[in-house]
Amino acid sequence: MLNNWKTLLDDRNRFFWVLQAAGWSGYALVHYIGSLMHEMRDIYALILLLGAYAGFLLTVPLRYLYRRIWDASPWLLIIVVLAASYVSAALWAVVDNATYWEIYKFGFSPDSNWFYFKNTIAKFYIMLSWSGLYFGIKYYQMLQDEKEKALMATSMAHQAQLKMLRYQLNPHFLFNTLNAISTLILVKENELANRMMSKLSLFLRFSLDNEPIKKIPLERELDALRLYLDIEKVRFDERLQVNFEIDEDVQKALVPSLFLQPLIENSIKYAIAKLEEGGEITIRAQRFSEDLLITVADNGPGCTKPLETLTKAGGVGLANTRERLQALYGKNYSFTLTANKPRGFRIEIRIPLEQVEQA
Template structure:
């Protein structure tokens, strides 16, 4: 209940900040009410009559009314040069202060039956200067709040631009793999049709259709449960098994407590494709790919290993300058997790290559 109350309060406050016009009027009423209250509390120390509260309210109301035109004037000259802004602010504040002093004089005359007589111009001038400082402070607050709001708008636009660029980068990285995968699959289907293996070609096309549907239904910038990622991976492996038949063996070992962990959509497929291309396809008798996932402290540890011929190049250079699949996966992980991830390649025992990925463990709520 307390959380809901806080959320409602924050929601109303955010709505107030977003509505600039309503925010101005709230500040205007609160500011001049505070002005009257502070002066009234000060008057109690001098044992002023209760009627003085009415004079203070009328004075605050006059200040309230006189500052409204200033707002519209400042909005009109907002884009003017700094020197013109300074001159207009000073002149407008002084004129408004002089009018306010006149209203004060009339109020005193009507209530106390005394005011500024013609020979007391000096007192009228001092009253005008005092009110000039008040209106100058109001003008400074107005410009300060407006500039702060503009700064927040620019910051919000910069964050939105960064977010859009980040999303575009992730989409580019994810969709970069599809043409490569489609080329291999369609080429295999074409070969099956040429050798009259129409049934296998049809099965392969159906699996490809399901895989592409999954790819379209899941945005590259979003994360999905590991269980769904494995379902998509099995669709891809079904396609590859049509090509390799018994030469391709796959073992999946995933702990139950990480099946609902969130992972980038289709980030395992390029790694499996890499293993098939450089491990399974290179060995006449085929090979095995093992996919495992488990909890590692507060992280999710995923490994993809094969028993292929391994790699003759230094693994450090392969990790940073590998093919499209490896480089693409590293860039996606970096874009999503920053420095809070690891991507390592090691030799698999007794032979082959092993890829280990560690990312923060995020469970589906």
């Protein structure tokens, strides 16, 4: 039903004819109900129908006239509308009087010469009302069109922003990975180099196949994250330890694609890489009321800078992730940075819990 109504509204020509027929049918019905109070003859219903039909036909040319002068100056529009409404009303009054004469056949004669003028003025107000409704509906449709265009432009700008943020792959990651593969080939570790290249290929394919404006299940996001971590583990070996603590009921929760990778990359760069003995990263995901709470914590040396200044530094790490979340969720998210206990750095992200729809 809603789709049929939307289709009708989108087809402006059909919408006009539906309103035209409904409006003049309503006019005839209202006048007929009013005539029942005055014990009018049954034939009066036919007169009302013919009068409404005449109004229906006489207002059709007004539509095409108003289309032609739509872009004219306001004063010219007012003059044309008043003149066209009065001429149409006068013609309608003539047709109406002729209908009375032909149907009643009793030599219809007005009480005074003012009868025709008063009848014309009454119909002039009706024609003027029709013209006002026509312009009102047309202006409303134009405003709706402009609103849709503005929304579309905003949506396109929003998508462009998301794509820009999403495709800002850290060149250091690619450089370090390719450099590690090159080193493995030089030391004849061809099998390990080939495995690392395969992981890199799968990770990059995943990043290109998933649109930044769409969300993916958390389990797929974690699969991509494991690909990234497998590549990094070749570089850090036993120095990099990663723990996943993912609740079963949030495995299907929808999240932005590859939004965790910059956070893990940040932990590796500022925590694991700075410790000779290496370090540990813990990734937790759990339900928090009606939200999804994700925590990324490390046991690195922490940060000496004020935590509130970290996300303003730019780049593709914390600032990038926060901007993507803001673009996707507006104000309905939180992104907090705290010190981890007993040491290290903790990032907590809260977003609305949206589950994958079951087929």
